[in-house]
Amino acid sequence: xxxxxxxxxxxxxxxxPKVPVQTSLVLYLSNRMKKAxxxxxxxxxxxxxxxxxxxxxxxxxxxxxxDLDATIAxxxxxxxxxxxxYVFVHNDAGVSYAATMQxxxxxxxxxxxxxxxxxxxxxxxxxxxxxxxxxxxHNPMSLxxxxxxxxxxxx
Amino acid sequence: xxxxxxxxxxxxxxxxxxxxxREFLSRYPEKYDVAPGYRMFDLxxxxxxxxxxxxxxxxxxxxxxxxxxxxFLIRVQNATDEITRLRGRT
Numbered sequence: 001x002x003x004x005x006x007x008x009x010x011x012x013x014x015x016x017p018k019v020p021v022q023t024s025l026v027l028y029l030s031n032r033m034k035k036a037x038x039x040x041x042x043x044x045x046x047x048x049x050x051x052x053x054x055x056x057x058x059x060x061x062x063x064x065x066x067d068l069d070a071t072i073a074x075x076x077x078x079x080x081x082x083x084x085x086y087v088f089v090h091n092d093a094g095v096s097y098a099a100t101m102q103x104x105x106x107x108x109x110x111x112x113x114x115x116x117x118x119x120x121x122x123x124x125x126x127x128x129x130x131x132x133x134x135x136x137x138h139n140p141m142s143l144x145x146x147x148x149x150x151x152x153x154x155x
Numbered sequence: 156x157x158x159x160x161x162x163x164x165x166x167x168x169x170x171x172x173x174x175x176x177r178e179f180l181s182r183y184p185e186k187y188d189v190a191p192g193y194r195m196f197d198l199x200x201x202x203x204x205x206x207x208x209x210x211x212x213x214x215x216x217x218x219x220x221x222x223x224x225x226x227f228l229i230r231v232q233n234a235t236d237e238i239t240r241l242r243g244r245t
């Protein structure tokens with residue numbers, strides 16, 4: 001059994017970075033989590049991580065970044081324990097990753113769903129998961145506002 | 156971390172949804188449901204439960220999901236070790 005974490009550890013799971021709002025929202029959420037003293041891990045593909053790294057070269061808004069596959073492997077092996085997960089979803093694969101995080105962590109998972117098909121994709125969430133969805137592609141404000149309403153950094 | 160490129164694999168279907176993968180694999184007589192994160196061939200399987208994998212002779216067929224490209228159905232032949240492990244799960 002993985003050890004119970006002594007502090008809150010949040011993982012932000014990035015999907016394919018082709019929809020612009022994702023990188024902006026990940027930086028925003030990471031910054032709020034970091035300011036709240038939560039250990040925050042961003043997991044993503046190499047391209048998704050490079051977008052974050054270039055936008056925040058000195059790590060003002062981010063803490064740790066990990067490879068997505070390596071993060072899944074560490075969770076499956078019990079080498080990493082997280083208290084809550086935030087999965088950025090804009091396609092079918094994102095739903096699969098959200099379900100995987102729910103199954104592997106057995107902890108609260110929030111799916112942040114964006115892109116033109118957000119509503120349709122939200123219907124595919126049939127497992128325990130909080131859904132925050134808006135059909136945003138270029139303008140992150142509607143989702144930023146919904147994140148502020150949810151305020152997971154205060155939980 | 157797993158690397159599919161190191162396997163002698165064949166892509167049966169590409170860029171499909173997890174539901175399509177599940178439906179396709181349901182037609183095989185010998186099939187198993189595994190939990191998300193189940194490790195085979197040094198890969199962790201990603202998906203919405205139940206994740207179906209199928210045995211076809213000495214080949215194993217399973218879904219493989221990538222964030223940007225959706226789900227692929229992969230067939231790996233000469234998979235007897237993984238098939239034995241799959242059958243022996245309690």
